[in-house]
Amino acid sequence: MTETIKVGVLGALGKVGSEVCRAVEQAPDTELVARIDAGDDLGGLVGSGAEAVVDFTHPDVVMDNLEFCVRHGIHAVVGTTGFDAARLDTLRGWLADSPTTGVLVAPNFSIGALLMMRFAAEAARWFESAEVVELHHPDKADAPSGTARRTAELIAAARRDAGLGPAPDATSTALEGARGADVDGIRVHGLRIRGMVAHQEVVLGGLGETLTIRHDSMDRASFTPGVLAGLRAIADHPGLTVGLDHFLGLD
Ligand SMILES: NC(=O)C1=CN([C@@H]2O[C@H](COP(=O)(O)OP(=O)(O)OC[C@H]3O[C@@H](n4cnc5c(N)ncnc54)[C@H](OP(=O)(O)O)[C@@H]3O)[C@@H](O)[C@H]2O)C=CC1
Numbered sequence: 001m002t003e004t005i006k007v008g009v010l011g012a013l014g015k016v017g018s019e020v021c022r023a024v025e026q027a028p029d030t031e032l033v034a035r036i037d038a039g040d041d042l043g044g045l046v047g048s049g050a051e052a053v054v055d056f057t058h059p060d061v062v063m064d065n066l067e068f069c070v071r072h073g074i075h076a077v078v079g080t081t082g083f084d085a086a087r088l089d090t091l092r093g094w095l096a097d098s099p100t101t102g103v104l105v106a107p108n109f110s111i112g113a114l115l116m117m118r119f120a121a122e123a124a125r126w127f128e129s130a131e132v133v134e135l136h137h138p139d140k141a142d143a144p145s146g147t148a149r150r151t152a153e154l155i156a157a158a159r160r161d162a163g164l165g166p167a168p169d170a171t172s173t174a175l176e177g178a179r180g181a182d183v184d185g186i187r188v189h190g191l192r193i194r195g196m197v198a199h200q201e202v203v204l205g206g207l208g209e210t211l212t213i214r215h216d217s218m219d220r221a222s223f224t225p226g227v228l229a230g231l232r233a234i235a236d237h238p239g240l241t242v243g244l245d246h247f248l249g250l251d
């Protein structure tokens with residue numbers, strides 16, 4: 001990429017996209033060349049000379065956006081949630097036909113959230129019980145959050161590696177949903193509360209003690225340093241990367 005990275009933002013009028021536009025305009029090494037929102041023609045990206053896009057749109061549209069970008073050799077830094085193994089495989093397939101293009105899919109761009117996930121994975125092997133509670137604004141489309149899903153997967157992997165079995169739970173009768181969603185054997189609970197932004201607790205417990213690891217994004221500006229870090233690194237990472245931790249030396 002050039003010294004100043006030419007950036008297009010998809011979802012530019014949205015809650016996070018508008019913060020990202022501000023950050024890209026303010027950073028000394030990035031230039032905002034395209035603001036795209038619902039109804040806009042993606043062709044404008046090509047005309048703008050965008051070398052990389054940032055996508056904070058909606059799980060229903062993000063795959064179409066990425067297919068377009070990869071086909072045109074435009075790198076992508078993706079915050080939009082809703083990625084499962086099948087979607088990631090589809091992305092890998094598109095990227096195989098465009099081997100110099102990089103796509104970063106990150107469930108959470110805040111450094112605090114990345115550390116919270118890492119600490120949770122580290123703690124998981126020491127405790128019999130572990131559950132995740134995610135708390136978000138009520139305009140959120142997906143549940144559980146991408147962050148909660150990823151956290152639960154990391155906890156489950158750490159428990160497997162440590163030879164831990166299922167967490168104790170004597171529930172034999174319950175209203176549907178009362179024990180949350182099952183992600184890889186880990187219970188994940190979602191709250192949607194006006195006034196909140198993005199918050200998560202990981203609650204662990206063993207004999208006579210509990211450990212709670214909590215992260216709070218009080219402002220969507222918390223996501224922008226991570227997005228800029230992704231933009232600065234993406235051209236040097238062709239193919240698919242899942243998780244900003246791989247670009248920050250946290251892996
Ligand atoms: N990874 C991370 O760190 C974070 C991820 N997120 C995720 O990012 C996504 C967006 O969140 P948020 O900003 O709160 O949502 P918003 O609804 O506020 O913003 C999304 C924007 O994208 C627009 N949009 C819809 N379709 C298209 C399209 N085809 N092309 C371009 N723009 C489009 C929407 O327009 P319209 O409203 O008219 O449909 C809206 O302006 C969610 O999936 C959320 O979970 C959020 C925060 C952090």
Ligand SMILES: O=C(O)C1=N[C@H](C(=O)O)C[C@H](O)C1
Binds near residue numbers: 107108136141146197
């Ligand atoms: O929709 C949001 O707001 C957020 N979405 C991401 C997620 O689903 O994990 C990241 C953060 O929690 C905010």
